[in-house]
Amino acid sequence: MRPAFSSSSCASSPLINKNLVSTKKPSPGTDRFRSIRKDISPRCSGSMDRLTLSHHGRKQVTVRMCTVSGFPTELLEMHSEESSLHVLLIPGNPGIVLYYKDFVEAIYQLLEGQASVTAIGHICHAAKDWEHGRMFSLEEQINHKVDFIEQEYRNSEHPLILVGHSIGSYICLEIFKRLQQQVKYVIGLYPFLSLNKSSLKQSMIGLISRSSIVSTTISYFVSFLGSLPTRVQVALVRKCLGQSWSATAVDATCSHLLQYHTMQNMLFMAMTEFEKLSEEPDWMFVKEKHNQISLLFGIDDHWGPLSLFEEVSRMVPGLALSIEREGHMHAFCCTEAGSLWTGHHVATLIKNQITKNIDRFGSMETEDTDALLNGGVEVGDIFRLWFQVLAFDCFSICRHQNCEHWPAGIKISKPQCTNAQISSQHPLDSAVEHGCVSLL
Numbered sequence: 143m144r145p146a147f148s149s150s151s152c153a154s155s156p157l158i159n160k161n162l163v164s165t166k167k168p169s170p171g172t173d174r175f176r177s178i179r180k181d182i183s184p185r186c187s188g189s190m191d192r193l194t195l196s197h198h199g200r201k202q203v204t205v206r207m208c209t210v211s212g213f214p215t216e217l218l219e220m221h222s223e224e225s226s227l228h229v230l231l232i233p234g235n236p237g238i239v240l241y242y243k244d245f246v247e248a249i250y251q252l253l254e255g256q257a258s259v260t261a262i263g264h265i266c267h268a269a270k271d272w273e274h275g276r277m278f279s280l281e282e283q284i285n286h287k288v289d290f291i292e293q294e295y296r297n298s299e300h301p302l303i304l305v306g307h308s309i310g311s312y313i314c315l316e317i318f319k320r321l322q323q324q325v326k327y328v329i330g331l332y333p334f335l336s337l338n339k340s341s342l343k344q345s346m347i348g349l350i351s352r353s354s355i356v357s358t359t360i361s362y363f364v365s366f367l368g369s370l371p372t373r374v375q376v377a378l379v380r381k382c383l384g385q386s387w388s389a390t391a392v393d394a395t396c397s398h399l400l401q402y403h404t405m406q407n408m409l410f411m412a413m414t415e416f417e418k419l420s421e422e423p424d425w426m427f428v429k430e431k432h433n434q435i436s437l438l439f440g441i442d443d444h445w446g447p448l449s450l451f452e453e454v455s456r457m458v459p460g461l462a463l464s465i466e467r468e469g470h471m472h473a474f475c476c477t478e479a480g481s482l483w484t485g486h487h488v489a490t491l492i493k494n495q496i497t498k499n500i501d502r503f504g505s506m507e508t509e510d511t512d513a514l515l516n517g518g519v520e521v522g523d524i525f526r527l528w529f530q531v532l533a534f535d536c537f538s539i540c541r542h543q544n545c546e547h548w549p550a551g552i553k554i555s556k557p558q559c560t561n562a563q564i565s566s567q568h569p570l571d572s573a574v575e576h577g578c579v580s581l582l
Contacts, residue, residue: 201220201247201250201251201255202247203218203219203220203243203246203247204218204219204220205217205218205219205239205240206219210286210289210290210293211285211286211289211293213265213272213273213286214268214272215262215263215265215286215290216239216240216262216263216268217239217260217261217262217263218231218239218240218242218243218246218260218261219258219259219260219261220246220247220250220258220259220260221258222250222255222256222257222258224255224256225255225256225257225258225300226256226257226300226301227256227257227258227300227301227302227303227326228257228258228259228260228295228298228300228301228302228303229249229253229257229258229259229260229303229305229492230260230261230262230291230302230303230304230305231245231246231259231260231261231262231305231306231307231310232262232287232304232305232306232307232310232311232313232314232317233261233262233263233264233307233308233310234306234307234308234309234310234334235264235267235308235309235408235411235412235415236264236267236398236399236404236408237263237264237267237283237310238263238264238267238268238394238398238399238404239261239262239263240390240393240394240397240398241390241391241394241473241475241476242261242307242475242481243390244388244390244475244478244481244482244485245261245474245475245481245484245485246259246260246261247485248481248482248484248485248486248489249305249485249488249489252485252486252489253489253492253493257303257492258300260294262287262290264278264283264286264407264411265278265282265283265286265407266278266403266404266407267398267404267407267408268398268404269397269398269401271401271402271403273403275403275406277406277407277410277411278407278410278411279410279411279414280309280313280411280414280415280418281414281418283313283411284313284316284317287313287317288317288320288321291317291321291324292321295324301326301327302321302324302325302326303325303326303327303328303329303492304317304318304325304327304328304329305328305329305331305488306328306329306330306331306333307331307332307474307475308331308332308333308334308445308446308472309334309411309415310330310331311328311330311331311332311333311334311335311437311446312333312334312335312415312419314328314329314330315328315330315335315424315427315428315435318427318431318434318435319424319427322431325434326434327434327435327436327492327495328431328434328435328436329435329436329437329438329488329491329492330435330436330437330438331438331474331484331488332438332439332440332443332445332446332472332474333437333438333439333445333446333450334415334419334445334446335419335423335446335450335454336419336422336423336450336453337416337419337420338444338445338447338449338450340447340449341444341447343444344416344444344445347412347416348412348413348416350409351409351410351412351413351416352413357405357406357409357410358406360405360409361402361405361406361409362402364399364400364401364402364405365400365401365402365405367400368396368400368401368402372396375396375400376392376396379392379395379396380392383395383476386477386479387476387477388476388477388478388481391475391476391477423457425457425458428454428457428458428461429457429458432458432460432461432462433460433498435461435462436461436462436463436464436491436495437451437454437461437462437463437464438463438464438465438466438484438487439451439463439464439465439466440465440466440470440472441465441466441467443472444472445472446472448465451463451465462491464487466483466484466487468483470483470484
């Protein structure tokens with residue numbers, strides 16, 4: 143529903159770190175890590191206002207249908223044999239994954255194939271009415287995503303990063319609450335986290351979604367448009383939604399959005415969103431996990447207004463917040479420029495998060511790290527190095543090697559050691575030096 147109703151312009155912030163190279167004075171032994179950061183900037187051309195990606199040999203997404211808890215589910219996937227982490231995209235409303243094709247491809251290319259990227263659609267936000275008229279609430283869509291993660295990533299040793307758009311940002315935070323061992327980082331794009339009482343558009347959508355008669359009438363009208371010849375549908379969509387929309391977004395609108403069951407599910411989900419988001423956000427959880435959460439706001443976005451930006455800043459000091467000032471829509475995924483800019487932003491956030499974890503190595507001097515750095519630095523090495531840091535986080539929690547969350551690549555030599563015996567300033571360095579942890 144966001145692409146259909148939102149025309150807000152959004153926006154790049156002075157808060158966004160566009161340079162991955164730290165300018166602070168390095169601690170002893172960390173100068174080699176600084177050289178790593180220089181090598182992981184996204185490989186794209188042009189300034190931030192005119193970014194372009196090379197299309198030569200560009201890998202394309204694959205569309206797959208899978209069954210999650212008995213429900214047919216549409217996925218966009220880009221798998222890499224060299225992957226060191228998983229990125230899972232949770233869409234807004236409508237949860238039509240085809241809207242995010244360009245965005246998913248941009249993230250994959252900007253991370254240079256070192257991450258597998260998947261976008262999962264909402265139940266019944268598809269071209270076919272698989273559930274025969276059944277409608278699904280926000281809570282049911284959240285449960286669906288949790289079930290998918292437990293089904294698809296149960297045996298994975300790679301870190302999981304969640305990227306949410308609009309209400310998808312709220313869904314990501316709810317997933318994070320339930321799967322704190324698996325989820326390592328959450329990125330919210332133009333987040334819809336609470337109601338904007340000053341928004342006339344939200345008030346109108348709320349009234350429509352609460353009326354079964356109006357919702358049904360609109361759904362029938364939309365399905366009528368979907369029954370028109372394809373060329374007529376395309377012309378209407380471009381006239382109503384703008385010439386800037388990509389061919390992918392126009393096709394997704396015609397094939398998926400202009401369906402009775404899709405519109406019914408969009409409006410029903412919207413109604414349950416408004417009911418749930420009338421409650422106060424769980425600021426305590428966000429405060430607890432603020433180092434693992436980043437949010438991007440737009441300048442003129444009524445779903446995630448700057449008043450929410452200010453509220454989050456006040457309630458959770460230190461949370462990584464950015465404002466996009468490039469003029470993209472809330473429905474950024476419907477334009478190629480918006481998909482590329484936001485994909486660059488997400489890739490940069492992920493790489494910045496990696497460098498933060500690398501900083502925790504401090505002045506570590508181990509044979510493994512020397513071999514890694516002296517052999518030439520590749521992006522894949524960065525991700526594997528970050529993975530080892532995450533593995534140590536698991537050690538800090540579990541303190542024993544038999545934990546089911548324990549990943550490959552770390553060996554505990556002295557499982558009887560406790561955190562009290564390990565330096566808090568450079569925990570992994572201290573643990574290696576102390577002889578209780580070794581990197582394989």
